[in-house]
Amino acid sequence: MQWIDEPQREGFQLTRKVFVLPANPTSLDPVTKRKMTICNLFANYQQSIIDIVRLLDEKYESVVNVLLEERLIQERRKERRESTPQPRRFGTWP
Numbered sequence: 001m002q003w004i005d006e007p008q009r010e011g012f013q014l015t016r017k018v019f020v021l022p023a024n025p026t027s028l029d030p031v032t033k034r035k036m037t038i039c040n041l042f043a044n045y046q047q048s049i050i051d052i053v054r055l056l057d058e059k060y061e062s063v064v065n066v067l068l069e070e071r072l073i074q075e076r077r078k079e080r081r082e083s084t085p086q087p088r089r090f091g092t093w094p
Helices: 030-043 049-056 060-069
Strands: none
Touching: 030 049, 030 060, 049 060
16 A cells, blocks of 8 residues: 555654564663653554643653654654753843
């Protein structure tokens, strides 16, 4: 089967990458284990990003960043932003 357009979910283009859990995920450090859980829920259980956010009590941005890092979804921004947040600038009172 060939795709005419890339498949999409929740506004993100999916990659053709197949996600397979490591052989012994219990031996992974907690951060890596969380990333693997996010990817497994998204790729193998077809959970939505919002459902993963609610289930794992994660931020939406964190879930999307993990899926981008693991190349399960494609970047949709024209220019990639730096991962460190910029401080907000507030006006001064006269």
